[in-house]
Amino acid sequence: MTDLQDLIVEAGKCVNCGFCESVCPTLPAAGFLSTKGARGRVDIAKFFYRNDSIDPSASFYSCVDCYACLTVCPAGVNAGRVSEIGRMILAKQGKAPEIAKMIVELTMRYRNPLGVREKCAQWARGIEFDASETLLYTGNMYQLMAYLRKFGKLRKFFGQYEVQLASFIRKHPSSVSIFRDLYDKAMMDRMNGYLINIVKLLKQNGVKFGYLGSEEPYPGTFIYDLGFEDEFRDYARYVSKLFQSKGVKRIITVDPHTYELLKYIYPRYTEFNFEVVYYIDLIGTHKISGKYAIHTPCHFSRYFDFSEYVSRIFDVNVEENPTRCCGGPDELLFPEISENISEKRFNELSKTGLPIVTACPICYANLAKDDSVTDISSILLSDGYSVSAGSVH
Template sequence: MPLPMADVITMIKNNISKRGTPLPISTGEATGWAMDLDIPHGGETILYTGLLYQLTPFIESVVDRLDKLDDESLGGLLKAGKVFSGILDISRFFVKPDKDEIREQHNKIKRIALLLRKAGVEFGYLYKDEMYSGVLLYDLGLEDEFKKHAEKVFNKFRKHGVKKVITIDPHSTHVLRSVYPQYIEGFEIEVKNYLEILSERGLSPENNIEEDITIHDPCYYARYEDIIQQPRSLLENGGLHIVEAEKSGRLTHCCGGPLESLSPKIAAEIAKYRAAELSGYCDKVVVMCPICYSNLKRVARGIIELTDISSILWKIYGD
């Protein structure tokens, strides 16, 4: 029996309107990556995480729970009629993720920040004032809620005098750069992705890694934001050899992630398809999006080995 999709959407909506994020995440879990980095509070240029990397372990935990629920106890729960109705305490739905997993996500953001710094980019951070982008509301079709949320985010930026935002994942990049201006009058904040910046700045590699890899382009970088060449140059300058999949660049194939909370089953089937396809090119797969990473991870074991691009860039340009 599949999940009651409309109810799951309502649940997500209620959680975002209640606490600003789709899932409960503490300030430490959201901002912990910046500890020890001495990043200034606010500023004209800020690094904006959009919380997506930080939320991923939580999303994985919920998806895992929903997936199992999908199988076993859904019928009964639905009959009881309580679970998905009205405002729901989502904490019933997941086990807090492992500390190590949260730390691993923090490390990814930290490396991105350090790479930017190494490239001579000066930026601040909003710490606990940083808000989730609301992209999920937009993707689910909750337009009014999205608009309201986006306005709050914009006001927060304005309050801090932000003029330029550096994004680190495809969904936040797209929604801020290409969607916010459609919904918010006077949204004139410049939005740039860290891969664009790093590639422009022409960092010189510290290490040469001669290795074959293949790339799984995220849909929103490749098809919506034209971020295709930048990650490739950054990787190739570090000696990596990219085995291009036929379905790459603008023709990339979705990982299935966008459906993971509405139908974990369909999302997993798509991920299987994509993982099998990529493994035909190279078993080492570079991903650039935390959602792709997490959805492909569900089926990756024994088929492909996933690495977030930030980790490889750190090996090349960081250490």
């Protein structure tokens, strides 16, 4: 369990040098408002535990959890972790933003943030899966990006009413069904295609696996990221029991957020005796010729050297800064900050003139500002297998 003591220990190490501000993506994206930068968050945490009349919500909830600050801090402070703990304390106090509460409550009720599990399973229609102890687990992550993309557009019209809308949905959770068909079709086609690419890659490498279809639950990423620790524990137990009841022994994940959650965070909250693997570890990739601008997902660079995958798969890449964020985590609560960060990152990658490759559905959805951006599964397939996203069955 996380508590105030964790916050005191982490924030208390800060010597106030300001180095973290030079790498924190939210600071410039928020117009250099200090409370939305790394040092500002740590400063607020120091006062927060001394003075509970301070409202640190916007500061902690606008952190994108990229951990870039940790890479430069001479005192070893992780302002991202400070923000995570801060969100957990706020959520326990009932002070989380209304939209966060809505998303968590819907996820607890429907095992999907928008109650669209059936829609999220449609990509697999017509695909034959095996009765296997190995499970392909999409966690609905690719599919949900099509909804987020649509919400981003609709926000222009209802943005000023979103808190009221969230309150209404919290009171009437079944009303969330109005969102069922509110997704970006082009994005859904691409995301479905990427999942199909992954299935093909696994099958071509002789991997046998099952899939839960519309029974597949969302992994609970938002619940954890938004700070709802008690709810997350309950949710993790539910998912673990579901996998047990299906006889699962090994779980193939397809995105960094689900991989991180299942492999490193679930075991802290529940019994979780499953082998968790990343799909690229199961496919015998060979070197792909050609240059690409590779965008490394923050959540992969936390736990292992993603550049090892890159150097195993690609001849040359132009990855410049593995800790640079796509802005995705702010999409829900701070869309302007998210857009500013993603615009900057896209421009950096675009300047290379090379095709841009992502390995995370959230990164893809935020960076896909033109057709130069693609998911790594397409590149893996295109070299010799040649299947384009969205065109197979």
